[in-house]
Amino acid sequence: MEAHLVAEPILKVEGIHTFIGKHHILQGVSFDVYPGKVTVLLGRNGAGKTTTLRSIMGLLSPSQGTILFQNQAIHHMKSFEIARLGIGFVPEDRGLFNLLTVEENFRVAMLQEDEGSQQRLEFILDIFPDLKRFWKAKAGVLSGGQKQMLAIARPLVNRNELLLIDEPSKGLAPIAIEHLIEAIIKLKEHTMIILVEQNFYMASRLGNDFHLFDDGRTVHKGQMEELVANEELKKKYLGISG
Amino acid sequence: MNPKWRSWLPKLAVIVIFLLPILLISPKTYITLTISGLAMGMLLFLVSSGFSLIFGFLSVLNLAHGALFAWGAYIGFSAFSFINKWTGWGGSNSIFSNILIFLLALAAAGIGVAIIGVVTERLVIRPVYGSHLFQIFITVGAMTVMEELIRIIWGPNDEPMPVPLSFIGSWDIFDVVVSKYPLIVIVIGLILYLIVFTILRRTRLGMIVRAGVENPEMVQVMGHNIYRYFTGVFAAGSALAAIGGGMWATFVKSIHPAMGGEVIVFALVVAIIGGLGSMTGSMVGALMVGLSYNYVAYLVPKGALGITMLLLVIILSIRPTGLFPEGT
Numbered sequence: 001m002e003a004h005l006v007a008e009p010i011l012k013v014e015g016i017h018t019f020i021g022k023h024h025i026l027q028g029v030s031f032d033v034y035p036g037k038v039t040v041l042l043g044r045n046g047a048g049k050t051t052t053l054r055s056i057m058g059l060l061s062p063s064q065g066t067i068l069f070q071n072q073a074i075h076h077m078k079s080f081e082i083a084r085l086g087i088g089f090v091p092e093d094r095g096l097f098n099l100l101t102v103e104e105n106f107r108v109a110m111l112q113e114d115e116g117s118q119q120r121l122e123f124i125l126d127i128f129p130d131l132k133r134f135w136k137a138k139a140g141v142l143s144g145g146q147k148q149m150l151a152i153a154r155p156l157v158n159r160n161e162l163l164l165i166d167e168p169s170k171g172l173a174p175i176a177i178e179h180l181i182e183a184i185i186k187l188k189e190h191t192m193i194i195l196v197e198q199n200f201y202m203a204s205r206l207g208n209d210f211h212l213f214d215d216g217r218t219v220h221k222g223q224m225e226e227l228v229a230n231e232e233l234k235k236k237y238l239g240i241s242g
Numbered sequence: 243m244n245p246k247w248r249s250w251l252p253k254l255a256v257i258v259i260f261l262l263p264i265l266l267i268s269p270k271t272y273i274t275l276t277i278s279g280l281a282m283g284m285l286l287f288l289v290s291s292g293f294s295l296i297f298g299f300l301s302v303l304n305l306a307h308g309a310l311f312a313w314g315a316y317i318g319f320s321a322f323s324f325i326n327k328w329t330g331w332g333g334s335n336s337i338f339s340n341i342l343i344f345l346l347a348l349a350a351a352g353i354g355v356a357i358i359g360v361v362t363e364r365l366v367i368r369p370v371y372g373s374h375l376f377q378i379f380i381t382v383g384a385m386t387v388m389e390e391l392i393r394i395i396w397g398p399n400d401e402p403m404p405v406p407l408s409f410i411g412s413w414d415i416f417d418v419v420v421s422k423y424p425l426i427v428i429v430i431g432l433i434l435y436l437i438v439f440t441i442l443r444r445t446r447l448g449m450i451v452r453a454g455v456e457n458p459e460m461v462q463v464m465g466h467n468i469y470r471y472f473t474g475v476f477a478a479g480s481a482l483a484a485i486g487g488g489m490w491a492t493f494v495k496s497i498h499p500a501m502g503g504e505v506i507v508f509a510l511v512v513a514i515i516g517g518l519g520s521m522t523g524s525m526v527g528a529l530m531v532g533l534s535y536n537y538v539a540y541l542v543p544k545g546a547l548g549i550t551m552l553l554l555v556i557i558l559s560i561r562p563t564g565l566f567p568e569g570t
Contacts, residue, residue: 108453113446
């Protein structure tokens with residue numbers, strides 16, 4: 001809490017309403033993301049977590065409310081403009097280009113093919129050595145865990161200050177989830193992360209702050225340790241008991 | 243079907259279409275028909291590859307593609323006539339002059355229709371991204387308007403297409419009569435395929451386009467202005483159709499306003515057989531259609547159009563997404 005009083009939020013989402021067709025999905029979502037933190041968005045299926053990430057990324061346009069990134073309004077920007085400001089996105093379906101090689105996936109992600117990008121790439125490949133091994137292989141032949149590594153690693157070739165990750169553990173075996181957690185722990189020292197995650201174990205290992213979603217609204221927030229200890233909240237909004 | 247057999251299917255299909263007629267046709271006639279079939283295939287590749295790329299990358303059903311093909315033929319016709327009037331290169335005995343005027347006419351066709359493509363994409367196509375039904379309505383409308391504009395500008399009648407002097411006639415190679423122009427078409431078609439293939443495979447631009455064929459939203463989220471790429475790909479696809487139009491008109495030696503409608507059916511079939519969004523698929527599909535059409539036209543003239551449809555049915559029943567995946 002003391003850190004929040006000192007630091008300005010890097011991302012401020014205030015009262016956003018988003019429609020998908022005629023469906024009013026987000027009905028007043030508000031939360032802040034602070035530097036040096038992993039912020040976890042939690043809630044049942046259909047609560048609006050993915051829609052929130054897509055609204056931040058400009059893939060959906062909020063009809064009301066504001067989204068400020070480093071004090072700049074981004075809620076009416078196009079997604080390629082938002083990406084250029086330093087926000088990376090890892091969608092739920094990973095968004096890999098399966099017919100392109102691992103190398104080509106990274107090269108498409110690079111906004112500029114310069115020395116800085118090369119240095120960041122070397123750093124990334126140290127964290128994800130499997131990607132170096134499969135460098136010339138098509139992304140489609142990778143295992144589920146490797147695909148998820150590639151999906152998360154790819155946006156990091158640019159100087160992204162914020163990374164939005166949507167359900168990275170989906171469809172992964174427990175051992176792959178452990179590897180992923182270790183990788184993200186190393187990454188969080190270098191970039192801020194908003195994580196949407198159904199797997200509470202992963203969320204609790206990685207998250208610093210949490211925001212609970214229910215029916216398109218943010219209903220509770222706090223520090224992750226509080227949520228871990230609060231059985232009532234977990235049962236009510238996540239369906240987790242014990 | 244066994245995945246191993248699936249990967250062999252395109253190669254097997256080409257081999258069967260290529261070699262089976264040898265059993266039924268005399269060798270000399272086979273060679274002549276094969277060259278005609280390859281030439282027709284190259285022309286179909288130019289038209290269908292643009293359509294396939296536009297559908298694969300933009301997810302746009304552009305039924306005005308045939309009209310762009312016709313505009314290419316007419317602009318090529320006008321450019322050729324204009325340059326020939328001032329230089330006489332078209333009727334000259336110099337092969338260099340003949341080739342130069344021909345390439346300049348094709349370049350004019352490509353550039354002119356690329357500009358038309360940019361305007362069409364911005365004004366006609368962009369408002370209907372995401373809706374195939376409205377794309378069909380609006381592009382059919384655009385096709386009608388473009389055809390009528392041809393009639394207004396150039397007149398409603400058929401016009402003879404001028405052919406450079408050294409492109410006329412044939413060579414006698416080991417007692418086999420080989421027409422000159424089909425060979426030229428094959429060479430130019432191959433060169434254009436290699437250029438497009440190299441751009442797609444070896445350049446950053448091509449890499450982004452191939453990524454966009456798979457997932458345009460993700461390309462946008464990576465910081466690329468996908469709308470600029472949409473316009474560029476639409477222009478490139480239009481230019482390919484236009485060059486195909488100019489070359490086709492020289493092949494059949496005439497132009498008429500509705501010529502686009504005749505070829506768009508073939509182009510659609512080729513794009514579907516080859517796999518929408520695949521350059522290699524367009525090439526293989528085009529060669530299959532071109533060759534089979536020519537062989538069957540010789541053996542069973544009334545069955546020539548039917549063989550194209552039969553190919554479509556066979557390929558789609560075995561491989562509904564076409565021979566090659568999008569982006570290849």
